[in-house]
Amino acid sequence: MTDFDYDLFVIGAGSGGLAASKRAASYGAKVAIAEGDLVGGTCVIRGCVPKKLMVYASHFSHFPHESAGYGWTIPEGTLDWEKLRDAIQTEVSRLNKLHISFLSKNNVELISGFAKFVDAHTVAVGDRQFTAERILISVGGEAFKPDLAGIEYAITSKEMFLLPQFPKRFAVIGGGYIGTEFAGIMRGLGSEVTQIIRDHYVLKGFDNDVRINVQEGMVNHDINFHTCIDSNSLKIIKNSQEHENALTIAFNDAEGKAQQVNADVVLAATGRKPNLAPLSLEQAGIAVVNDAIAVTEDSCTNQPHIYAIGDCTNRVNLTPVAIAEGRAFADTVYGHKPHFISHKNIPSAVFSQPEAATVGLSEETARELYGNRVKVYKTKFRPMFYSLAGGEAKTMMKLIVVGEEERVVGLHMVGKDAAEIIQGMSLVVTMGGCKKDLDNTMAMHPTAAEEFVTMQ
Numbered sequence: 001m002t003d004f005d006y007d008l009f010v011i012g013a014g015s016g017g018l019a020a021s022k023r024a025a026s027y028g029a030k031v032a033i034a035e036g037d038l039v040g041g042t043c044v045i046r047g048c049v050p051k052k053l054m055v056y057a058s059h060f061s062h063f064p065h066e067s068a069g070y071g072w073t074i075p076e077g078t079l080d081w082e083k084l085r086d087a088i089q090t091e092v093s094r095l096n097k098l099h100i101s102f103l104s105k106n107n108v109e110l111i112s113g114f115a116k117f118v119d120a121h122t123v124a125v126g127d128r129q130f131t132a133e134r135i136l137i138s139v140g141g142e143a144f145k146p147d148l149a150g151i152e153y154a155i156t157s158k159e160m161f162l163l164p165q166f167p168k169r170f171a172v173i174g175g176g177y178i179g180t181e182f183a184g185i186m187r188g189l190g191s192e193v194t195q196i197i198r199d200h201y202v203l204k205g206f207d208n209d210v211r212i213n214v215q216e217g218m219v220n221h222d223i224n225f226h227t228c229i230d231s232n233s234l235k236i237i238k239n240s241q242e243h244e245n246a247l248t249i250a251f252n253d254a255e256g257k258a259q260q261v262n263a264d265v266v267l268a269a270t271g272r273k274p275n276l277a278p279l280s281l282e283q284a285g286i287a288v289v290n291d292a293i294a295v296t297e298d299s300c301t302n303q304p305h306i307y308a309i310g311d312c313t314n315r316v317n318l319t320p321v322a323i324a325e326g327r328a329f330a331d332t333v334y335g336h337k338p339h340f341i342s343h344k345n346i347p348s349a350v351f352s353q354p355e356a357a358t359v360g361l362s363e364e365t366a367r368e369l370y371g372n373r374v375k376v377y378k379t380k381f382r383p384m385f386y387s388l389a390g391g392e393a394k395t396m397m398k399l400i401v402v403g404e405e406e407r408v409v410g411l412h413m414v415g416k417d418a419a420e421i422i423q424g425m426s427l428v429v430t431m432g433g434c435k436k437d438l439d440n441t442m443a444m445h446p447t448a449a450e451e452f453v454t455m456q
């Protein structure tokens with residue numbers, strides 16, 4: 001028996017908080033979860049799920065010309081944006097209700113409202129206060145907009161799902177996951193798209209071949225690029241109503257020459273930051289480092305009974321990671337099955353067009369770590385689908401191996417079904433497999449994935 005209202009109070013019902021609260025309750029803990037917005041969090045409400053549905057929607061525009069080579073005559077279609085937007089919101093709302101019902105089925109009490117610390121064992125939600133033996137912070141992150149003139153005219157990924165009108169011209173600032181994914185989505189849905197980035201290529205931090213091949217594919221889909229721009233010179237100007245487009249982005253290019261891009265909607269996809277300001281962390285004496293909650297390997301903060309998981313800790317900001325951290329916390333603290341997750345070799349996909357997926361080390365990082373013990377196998381080909389469909393689409397696959405035994409330390413792919421293929425292939429890296437294990441695996445023909453087991 002404790003004198004607290006709850007054994008565990010979870011702040012934030014997103015991917016991590018939902019997973020942790022249900023797992024802790026399954027071990028018999030008395031659990032409450034506070035959510036200030038819609039249950040489901042970034043991934044379900046304004047991230048992975050509605051984004052992937054938009055990716056699917058954007059693929060249909062390729063059908064008329066791709067199917068022509070296969071003998072079909074499918075007329076060019078038109079997009080009803082409001083219908084798509086509302087259908088996605090209906091699905092989001094179904095998932096929101098489903099997650100609420102999962103909480104109640106798992107005996108987790110939902111408390112609606114934003115929570116903040118009163119002291120190290122007390123949390124306030126509105127004018128109610130709750131005490132708990134342990135507290136888990138899983139408040140996620142929010143879009144970060146740089147301090148540029150006119151930045152208030154740019155929207156963030158959150159508003160992309162709720163656009164009142166579909167933009168004829170769309171511009172995105174940023175070359176990370178979100179900018180690159182939305183550039184592809186909006187192009188596929190019919191906008192004229194310009195992506196404005198600070199580097200030579202999108203997706204900094206990924207293997208260079210991935211970066212180059214994604215960008216080449218995007219250019220082939222008629223996405224305009226401004227690369228190596230001077231980000232200090234960026235500004236967004238609101239145009240008068242007579243102007244063809246609502247906004248103009250002005251900036252200097254690499255040579256210092258002034259450039260302008262007109263657009264109806266500008267997306268600032270310039271990174272995300274942990275959502276800590278409303279929490280009053282100082283009331284509980286919780287340490288923050290580089291704008292994120294500082295945690296140990298087992299997700300414990302500097303207060304031994306307060307834990308933090310997911311994007312608010314800024315380790316690897318992906319849904320499966322937040323879920324795994326949440327479950328590891330609950331298993332360790334309430335299930336007496338202590339374990340923590342490894343943040344190495346986490347597979348990830350960018351749902352750009354072409355799609356990219358990766359696990360393990362890039363060639364550049366592998367060479368830094370292992371020098372000339374690194375060997376690279378690489379292939380680039382036109383997938384069979386396009387032999388009749390036409391077009392320039394290519395698939396690139398790359399295998400990074402180390403040492404005489406040729407241990408596989410990295411796998412990278414750009415092209416159709418990259419995410420589905422790399423999810424399966426990631427097992428080789430996790431299990432410490434070698435090139436010979438791939439060689440000993442019989443190919444499945446005709447597939448694109450078979451290239452990974454037949455590369456010479």
Ligand SMILES: Cc1cc2nc3c(=O)[nH]c(=O)nc-3n(C[C@H](O)[C@H](O)[C@H](O)COP(=O)(O)OP(=O)(O)OC[C@H]3O[C@@H](n4cnc5c(N)ncnc54)[C@H](O)[C@@H]3O)c2cc1C
Pocket residue numbers: 011012013014015016017034035036037038039040041042043044046047048049051113114115116138139140141157178275278279309310311312317318319320322
């Ligand atoms: C556009 C976009 C696309 C993405 N696509 C992918 C993808 O394809 N694959 C992938 O793996 N990841 C993707 N991500 C990342 C993924 O969404 C996050 O990594 C994941 O949601 C993190 O989970 P979390 O539990 O840490 O936080 P969140 O899911 O953000 O949940 C935090 C919750 O806490 C609530 N909250 C915040 N403060 C308080 C408070 N004080 N009191 C009460 N509640 C509070 C918030 O309202 C929110 O519901 C995407 C992100 C974005 C923005």
Ligand SMILES: NC(=O)c1ccc[n+]([C@@H]2O[C@H](COP(=O)([O-])OP(=O)(O)OC[C@H]3O[C@@H](n4cnc5c(N)ncnc54)[C@H](O)[C@@H]3O)[C@@H](O)[C@H]2O)c1
Pocket residue numbers: 146173174175176177178179181197198199203204231234269270271272316317318348349350351
């Ligand atoms: N498919 C997925 O798994 C997926 C999809 C979307 C988001 N996410 C997660 O969300 C996180 C955030 O995504 P993101 O794309 O917002 O961030 P990011 O950190 O991946 O990219 C931010 C981009 O903005 C640019 N930038 C930053 N400040 C700028 C400035 N002042 N001027 C011009 N450019 C500037 C950076 O150079 C970079 O290209 C990702 O790191 C990822 O963890 C994952």
